[in-house]
Amino acid sequence: MKLKNDRYKKARGGYSRLLQINCQKCNSFVCQYQKDGTGNLRRMYIDRITEPTVSTNKKDLTCKKGHLLGIKMIYEKENRPAFRLFVDSVSKKIIKS
Template sequence: MIYKNPYCRTVRRSHLIIVSCGHCKTDLALYQKAGRGRLLRMYIDRIVKGAVDLRNKPGILVCPQCHHQLATKVTLRRKRTEAYILIRGVFNAREVD
């Protein structure tokens, strides 16, 4: 994960997880997750760093290793935040100790 996310903001009371590609296991993003429950989307401003360059906020997230699509960008009306909706079953998420 070589790209620092320039839009990252520190999220209080969050924990760090690593999201990886479900096809080839490549680590894709270090993410500040708030709350419990399954990961359904990644807010762009909570991504710390990634294997993908987020400076231009690409419309889809593609694994740089195997080129499978893993997520689609959406703009949420609430707070006008941008997020990546993860495609079910094509990624893994694990806690960082």
């Protein structure tokens, strides 16, 4: 999979990696996500989510078994739709591309 290379990536230092996102409680696969920049995963921008197994159109982000992972929001600084993740709701693993 090819990573997106746009102004958001450049604003975060030009460093990206692809993550596999799983539910922390049941370990079910949720999606793949392109994380730009360093730091913790606090929110997931909807335009960076690939291969979702759940709907990104809903108000809440849940896994297949219904565990609540985050809520939909608009990130004010960039006016981008995103999911704000709850602490310790997801586990992540770097995917080698």
